[in-house]
Amino acid sequence: MNTAAFGTDSDSLIHLVIVGSGWAGYTLSAELDYSKYKVTVISPDPITTYTPLLASALCGLFGFKVAEEPVRRRSRPVSLYQAVVDSVDFGSKTVHCTSKINSFEPERIEVSYDQIVLCQGCKGNDFGIPGVGEHSFAVRNTKDASALRNKISDILEKANLPTTTPERRRELLHFAIVGGGPTGVELAAELFDTMHQDIAKMFPHLEEYFNIAIYDVASNILSNFEEDLSTYALESFRRRGVKVHTSTHITEVRDGSMTTKEKGEIKFGILIWATGNANVPLTEKLNCRKSKEGLVRLLTDDQLRLHYTNGRIIRDAFAIGDAADIESLSLPTTAEVAVQKAKWLAKNLSANGEGTPFKFHEKRMVAYLGASAGVWQNDKVKLRGRLAWLSWRSTSLSWTHDWRKKILILVNWTLNYFYGKEIARI
Amino acid sequence: MNTAAFGTDSDSLIHLVIVGSGWAGYTLSAELDYSKYKVTVISPDPITTYTPLLASALCGLFGFKVAEEPVRRRSRPVSLYQAVVDSVDFGSKTVHCTSKINSFEPERIEVSYDQIVLCQGCKGNDFGIPGVGEHSFAVRNTKDASALRNKISDILEKANLPTTTPERRRELLHFAIVGGGPTGVELAAELFDTMHQDIAKMFPHLEEYFNIAIYDVASNILSNFEEDLSTYALESFRRRGVKVHTSTHITEVRDGSMTTKEKGEIKFGILIWATGNANVPLTEKLNCRKSKEGLVRLLTDDQLRLHYTNGRIIRDAFAIGDAADIESLSLPTTAEVAVQKAKWLAKNLSANGEGTPFKFHEKRMVAYLGASAGVWQNDKVKLRGRLAWLSWRSTSLSWTHDWRKKILILVNWTLNYFYGKEIARI
The missing domain is CATH 3.50.50.60 (FAD/NAD(P)-binding domain)
Incomplete structure (x- = not known):
């Protein structure tokens, strides 16, 4: 062959x-x-x-x-x-x-x-909860992200119809993110910023219904970070308006709603599954x-x-x-x-087995909290706020090997920083 | 309401x-x-x-x-x-x-x-030909283009499998474009360049099977342009290796093949419908x-x-x-x-009806033939070759109103021009 x-x-x-x-x-x-x-x-x-x-x-x-x-x-x-x-x-x-x-x-x-x-x-990991595979979005690759973006666009158009009631708008524009690790936190932060800073300019009559919320079974978010950073993240989210529901157990997921042990049925427009x-x-x-x-x-x-x-x-x-x-x-x-x-x-x-044994070098752990805040930690230093956000940016840049991509990303960030994200839309 | x-x-x-x-x-x-x-x-x-x-x-x-x-x-x-x-x-x-x-x-x-x-x-317009809607791709908006790109990627992966025979590879990598107007010509040119300049670097063993072909019922392509430009376009394509099948009537389209009056059954991997x-x-x-x-x-x-x-x-x-x-x-x-x-x-x-009557001002008609060639015509001037290609580029830029997009497009074109499209892939 x-x-x-x-x-x-x-x-x-x-x-x-x-x-x-x-x-x-x-x-x-x-x-x-x-x-x-x-x-x-x-x-x-x-x-x-x-x-x-x-x-x-x-x-x-x-x-x-x-x-x-x-x-x-x-x-x-x-x-x-x-x-x-x-x-x-x-x-x-x-x-x-x-x-x-x-x-x-x-x-x-x-x-x-x-x-x-x-x-x-x-x-x-759906933790054996029925309905997760069929009724939630993952964020593991660009295909997932593309499907999620299309869904957000559909939700906005549906909420925008003159026939959609205020109550239904509130349900549709509840974006529930399950998982309080770096992925869930980063996604919640970026979504919150985009919705309130950019999308709201185009759907001003819908902004009052926006509701970005994180759900986690644990009693805190970012539990892999040191406790003061994780508490800072929680407070930073709450102050800004991202709802954080910790110690919440989901028992079933259906099309447009889920059942939790603590709060009964919760309706949503989009459920994003960002757990382990x-x-x-x-x-x-x-x-x-x-x-x-x-x-x-x-x-x-x-x-x-x-x-x-x-x-x-x-x-x-x-x-x-x-x-x-x-x-x-x-x-x-x-x-x-x-x-x-x-x-x-x-x-x-x-x-083939005769090399120097593998050793791990602790480097960094970063999470973006949106609107130029963030937390950043390695084995020697921990940062929060704007400095952490800058570290996050430079870390993100270092992921891509291609220097031409770096140039384009930098040009774009600079333009966005000075002039706002006019083009941004979901 | x-x-x-x-x-x-x-x-x-x-x-x-x-x-x-x-x-x-x-x-x-x-x-x-x-x-x-x-x-x-x-x-x-x-x-x-x-x-x-x-x-x-x-x-x-x-x-x-x-x-x-x-x-x-x-x-x-x-x-x-x-x-x-x-x-x-x-x-x-x-x-x-x-x-x-x-x-x-x-x-x-x-x-x-x-x-x-x-x-x-x-x-x-499917001209009433059965099967066009189900078995061909359109190129009228970005959703169409996105579906087309995914299909090209799937075709390449299928052709690349060790179990795929040379004959099947030839069928799969026949990309048939129906319509010899500016849309079909431009698409054929861009596809040809991308396949041979970029994709071929990643699938070198498949390049011999690439076959980009244009089909049209008319006896020429770009028939809205003056005759010498349209003949130049035809010759330029033929010299480069884009097959042009003029005076060809399609009578039926099926999954993976079509019937023509002149040549009987023709198999293809992708059929792109770019007609009127x-x-x-x-x-x-x-x-x-x-x-x-x-x-x-x-x-x-x-x-x-x-x-x-x-x-x-x-x-x-x-x-x-x-x-x-x-x-x-x-x-x-x-x-x-x-x-x-x-x-x-x-x-x-x-x-409301009392204005100066509408008058049309002839401006330009452009088509890209790939690899820095092109034809360009307005009511006073007509160009061909590299100068036409530059005019095409500047015309394309003028379509977008957003100056930040212009900057990003220019930066990208410049990088591609000097260093090749490393990142490009379907």
């Missing part, structure tokens, strides 16, 4: 299969030495999403293009199949997958490898050592190698990203961890 | 209803004197598409946002209902319409007016004077007023855009005509 797309002397190259195209898979594919490796990425999505720019892209001039990075690049002879991996046979070194391309029938494909890196990531992670089927199915509690993850050693359940090392198989964790060094499911592991692996893959 | 959204002294204002948000409706809403008028736009689309930028937006860094102009602006107190007009009662001055908002049930709405301007435009105009139902239904041959259009006098079929003037009712024509001065269905009529009407609406 032909799995090579580039190069002529491909026989002398090691064929590396990367499963997944998120932060981990994308970074690995970008950092590898292509004079040694022939790379095939297998992923249902040929585009990597820069999630820190996603909430901003929802509202800006550029649309989603600035938050997207195609895995295939001119400068990089990487091959990609748009498919979902069903299983991996570590013995015969074969990947079994099924193509997943819109408007075409799925096809079974087999790909053999010399080395494999699993970074299939996670999916959103759950496993994709491949992770459940793989026959290897996994963690036992919480989110079940693939357990690697400090060389990021996979092991069979009996402890034996699986030959030429590695795992990074949200679906993987190190047995002796458990780390959270963040982009920072995924990127650092991917960079380490790009350097140490050829050492 | 409340149709006012802005202003406090709205009783002293004339309530103007604009039907449609294309070039005509958008320009009129942008040029009106809002100290005299309260404006309600009724249109199924709250966004105006800058069609000259659409083909470029398909392939560039910005996505479609630069080709979009929302009707509602901060600076303009315009009200808009996302609805389709079913009928107009000129006697009681009432518009009957049905809301058209995705994921919400349609609702009947009535809006009364003091003055009305009909600019509902046209839809694509047909009437929307409202135009058919309106009880007023219309033209008798070809595309049936609403006939106005040189004050752009509508008349009953018995010749009597319809009080306070005007028509502009593609669906309208002047009895004594027939003009083509172009953006230039629509914009000039809209500007004239914005100035002369209050004169």
Whole structure:
């Protein structure tokens, strides 16, 4: 079977299969030495999403293009199949997958490898609550964000009709965000700013009905940050008018409404699900050592190698990203961890277990609270307010590798800063 | 019924209803004197598409946002209902319409007016050929273009699978464009450049299968241009590798193939329908004077007023855009005509029939042939090659009113010009 797309002397190259195209898979594919490796990425999505720019892209001039990075690049002879991996046979070194391309029938494909890196990531966790999949929006990639933007536009048009009653307007313009982590907080902040600073100029008669609210089972938001920063975030939101409903348990979701244990039925126009992670089927199915509690993850050693359940090392198989964790060094499911592991692996893959063990370097944790406020923290410093917001901006810029995108984003931010976001609309 | 959204002294204002948000409706809403008028736009689309930028937006860094102009602006107190007009009662001055908002049930709405301007435009003409609506893509607005881009991406991924045969690749990568007017020619040129200059870098093993082809019933392309320019365009395309099939009659379209009188069955991956105009139902239904041959259009006098079929003037009712024509001065269905009529009407609406008659000023006719070639013509000058391409660029820039968009487009063009379109992908 032909799995090579580039190069002529491909026989002398090691064929590396990367499963997944998120932060981990994308970074690995970008950092590898292509004079040694022939790379095939297998992923249902040929585009990597820069999630820190996603909430901003929802509202800006550029649309989603600035938050997207195609895995295939001119400068990089990487091959990609748009498919979902069903299983991996570590013995015969074969990947079994099924193509997943819109408007075409799925096809079974087999790909053999010399080395494999699993970074299939996670999916959103609905915590077994019925109706979440059908009646809520996710914000994990630009397709999600695009669907969300269209829905917001539809909601505004519906609320704007002369036949829509004030009560119905209030229901429609209640945007409920479930999850008080950085994603939910950032989305609430950007949405609140865009609605009140920009959309309200075009629908002034609707502004009184706007209601952006965060719901979380925990007693606080941003619970991964230090307590004073998390309290600052909560107060900053409340002062501004973003409603925060902590200690709230959702038991069922329907079209346009949800049931909570504490407050009974709550109607909404849009429900955005921005909570934690759950496993994709491949992770459940793989026959290897996994963690036992919480989110079940693939357990690697400090060389990021996979092991069979009996402890034996699986030959030429590695795992990074949200679906993987190190047995002796458990780390959270963040982009920072995924990127650092991917960079380490790009350097140490050829050492095949004989490299210096992977070490994590704590860097930063940022959340945008809207209207030039924010919180920012690393292992040495923590910031709040305008300074944190500036740090957030510079961090966001550093995510994209492309200096031309940086120029365009900077030009746009500058124009917006001085003249307002005239063009912005959902 | 409340149709006012802005202003406090709205009783002293004339309530103007604009039907449609294309070039005509958008320009009129942008040029009106809002100290005299309260404006309600009724249109199924709250966004105006800058069609000259659409083909470029398909392939560039910005996505479609630069080709979009929302009707509602901060600076303009315009009200808009996302609805389709079913009928107009000129006697009681009432518009009957049905809301058209995705994921919400349609609702009947009535809006009364003091003055009305009909600019509902046209839809694509399938010439009664069965299957066109279901199995082809249009390129009339950014939603169309977005669907087309997703399809191209799917086609590339399908062709790229190791299980896809060379013969199937050839079928899939045949992009058939029906219509040799400026829209079809421009789209073919941009698609050809993007496929061969950018996409080919990421799918080098697929380039040999690329086949961009234009089909037209006429014996030439760009038949509205002078003959030597139209011949230049044809030769320029053929030399470069865009296939041009003139004098070809399509009799049926199916999923993935079409039947032609001259060449029998032709398979394709994508069929793009870029031909002439047909009437929307409202135009058919309106009880007023219309033209008798070809595309049936609403006939106005040189004050752009509508008349009953018995010749009597319809009080306070005007028509502009593609669906309208002047009895004594027939003009083509172009953006230039629509914009000039809209500007004239914005100035002369209050004169209500007593203004200086509308006159058309011939300006320019441009088509982009890709790779820095083009043809450009006005009543005094005609250009071809690189100079025409530069004129095309400056014309495209002049379409957008927003100077910040101009800056961003210029920065992007400059970066692309010097460094290539690394980011470009379908």
